[in-house]
Amino acid sequence: MNSSPSAEPRILAQLRWQRQAFTLDVDLDLPGRGVTALFGPSGCGKTSCLRAIAGLERAQGRVAVNGQLWQDDSHGHWLPTHRRTLGYVFQEASLFSHLTVQANIAYGAKRQDAQRVAIPQAVELLGIGPLMQRMPSGLSGGERQRVAIARALASSPQLLLMDEPLAALDAQRKAEVLPYLDRLQRALDLPILYVSHALDEVAQLADHLVLLQDGRVRAEGPTDILLSRLDLPLSHGEAAAAVVSGTVASHDADDHLSTVLFSGGQLQLVTTRPRPVGTDVRLRVPASGVSLALAAPADSSILNSLPARVIGLREDGPGLVMVALQAGETPLLARITQRSARHLDLVPGSEVFAQVKGVALLD
Ligand SMILES: Nc1ncnc2c1ncn2[C@@H]1O[C@H](COP(=O)(O)OP(=O)(O)OP(=O)(O)O)[C@@H](O)[C@H]1O
Numbered sequence: 001m002n003s004s005p006s007a008e009p010r011i012l013a014q015l016r017w018q019r020q021a022f023t024l025d026v027d028l029d030l031p032g033r034g035v036t037a038l039f040g041p042s043g044c045g046k047t048s049c050l051r052a053i054a055g056l057e058r059a060q061g062r063v064a065v066n067g068q069l070w071q072d073d074s075h076g077h078w079l080p081t082h083r084r085t086l087g088y089v090f091q092e093a094s095l096f097s098h099l100t101v102q103a104n105i106a107y108g109a110k111r112q113d114a115q116r117v118a119i120p121q122a123v124e125l126l127g128i129g130p131l132m133q134r135m136p137s138g139l140s141g142g143e144r145q146r147v148a149i150a151r152a153l154a155s156s157p158q159l160l161l162m163d164e165p166l167a168a169l170d171a172q173r174k175a176e177v178l179p180y181l182d183r184l185q186r187a188l189d190l191p192i193l194y195v196s197h198a199l200d201e202v203a204q205l206a207d208h209l210v211l212l213q214d215g216r217v218r219a220e221g222p223t224d225i226l227l228s229r230l231d232l233p234l235s236h237g238e239a240a241a242a243v244v245s246g247t248v249a250s251h252d253a254d255d256h257l258s259t260v261l262f263s264g265g266q267l268q269l270v271t272t273r274p275r276p277v278g279t280d281v282r283l284r285v286p287a288s289g290v291s292l293a294l295a296a297p298a299d300s301s302i303l304n305s306l307p308a309r310v311i312g313l314r315e316d317g318p319g320l321v322m323v324a325l326q327a328g329e330t331p332l333l334a335r336i337t338q339r340s341a342r343h344l345d346l347v348p349g350s351e352v353f354a355q356v357k358g359v360a361l362l363d
Pocket residue numbers: 019020022040041042043044045046047048049197
């Protein structure tokens with residue numbers, strides 16, 4: 001143990017692992033709370049990294065989780081997976097088919113003495129109370145995965161590792177499970193490492209992002225910052241979007257219009273599922289739904305017009321430019337035509353009004 005009670009919780013993983021032509025070589029120093037996504041293209045090493053942290057692959061290096069030393073090869077220290085206080089959720093829920101849901105979850109509860117997450121709490125958070133007496137064969141894919149997550153929580157982990165937990169689900173099932181993951185991470189003080197290659201999941205769930213490429217860390221930092229960095233592939237193309245964190249300030253029930261305050265001002269959005277005033281929310285602002293003007297527009301149908309500063313510009317396909325902006329402390333992206341960028345004479349430092357059309361609540 002090398003814990004220091006006053007230190008900020010951190011997850012440290014210096015790992016090197018070689019398999020045939022592939023080398024994983026990472027030096028991670030990550031927040032010990034919240035959700036950190038490991039993101040990157042197929043084959044970049046996300047799963048290998050997670051497995052190495054869990055001790056499922058015998059990488060060389062050092063792993064320490066919030067003061068607990070799991071591995072330090074320089075001192076011959078190595079805990080096998082079953083002695084690392086972690087929960088692991090795989091892409092396919094691997095439940096025992098001969099046990100009820102309840103028995104599957106109870107099986108996970110191996111450290112009853114120091115229960116960080118009580119089983120009833122895990123069951124409630126994942127909404128699986130009505131399923132407890134069912135057999136796994138009768139569950140939908142989304143239900144199976146929620147049970148698998150509850151089982152992982154029941155083992156009282158210090159760290160939850162999730163490897164593409166939604167990838168085997170269709171879009172509808174995925175949308176069904178995502179809010180549970182969101183609830184879980186808000187309710188529990190449990191760090192989560194979340195492997196995904198789906199940017200929408202990452203934008204919704206992750207506070208922090210590690211971008212892997214060819215077994216190495218290409219970039220790492222707060223999700224909102226990384227999503228809008230023009231030098232990274234995350235900000236390229238039609239799917240590029242910024243994530244804005246804010247707080248619900250009001251809701252107009254007649255117009256179904258919620259107002260969210262954030263560091264750059266306020267954004268209004270139409271929603272049929274309003275969150276209570278005071279709730280912290282994340283909004284997705286697609287780059288293609290943001291246009292730019294030099295003056296605040298009058299008589300526009302666009303509700304949201306934010307003063308912002310141009311941080312940088314980058315060509316984004318034939319005739320198009322991605323513009324990185326900052327509104328208050330919040331990064332935004334605008335994907336506009338090259339002609340418009342020239343017409344407005346945009347350069348880093350230009351003051352503009354960002355007219356934001358497509359705002360969506362992430363949940
Ligand atoms: N046991 C193994 N033997 C040989 N090569 C392996 C082994 N396990 C992984 N690899 C290779 O290591 C590389 C990284 O694989 P890994 O599964 O970690 O990537 P990934 O980013 O999780 O990919 P995906 O998103 O497709 O799951 C790949 O090139 C893979 O073929």
